[in-house]
Amino acid sequence: MVFALCKLRLIFEKKDKIRYLGHLDILRTFIRALRRAQVPVAYTQGFNPHAMLVFALPIGVGVTSECEIVDIQMLKQTPLLQTLKSINACMPPNSVEVISGEYTDRQMPTITKAEYLIDIISKDNIGKGLIENAMSQKEILIDKKSKKKITQINIMEHIFESELLHLCDNTAKLRFVVSAGNVFNIKPQLLIEAVKKVEPGLEINYSLYHRKRFIFDDVE
Secondary structure (H helix, E strand, C coil), rough: CCCCCCCEEEEEEEEEHHHHCCCHHHHHHHHHHHHHHHCCEEEECCCCCCCEECCCCCCCCCCEEEHHHHHHHEEECCCHHHHHHHHCCCCCCCCEEEEEEEECCCCCEEEEEEEEEEEEEEEECHHHCCCCCCCCCCEEEEEECCCCCCCEEEEEHHEEEEEEEECCCCCCEEEEECCCCCCCCCCHHHHHHHHHHHHCCCCCEEEEEEEEEEEECCCC
């Protein structure tokens, strides 16, 4: 039996230095920092106990974020501001930064959408019409891979907002609001695949992906 007495919910950033770390590495980074900060985290019982941390929607490799959520089960409540400060002090520099936190008994909110910012760098100059044409399509069929199968989807059905924020020579910044969560989740890399499918002549050398915010179920 696990005697977790309270739950600490943190909002944190995944910074550029650890852009290419996966979810398990982020989890290990958190556990080490919590241990060093002497946060009284609850552990499961048995032969292989593990810290009781739950992430809202684990972020993928190659994506930074400023809106990640993790729930930490704790054995006792500690002073909030001092706890957040201690956790940040024990994180590797420029890796994870806790932005805010609260003690709560509410369930993890249901994520339905996410907003992404994408910077692209092309081999040649990017025309405004080229990007806008790709973003105005009614149908773009993309192969969406899961652990068990590959499904062809019309990605435009899962894009709720799209915007060209900045354009200069061979660089552009795009903003998208797309389906996200456990029911249906669009990875930001698929958005660039969609653009390239409409505009095959656009040779993109580099893309940077950033998760800006989550949008939650209005019912909750």
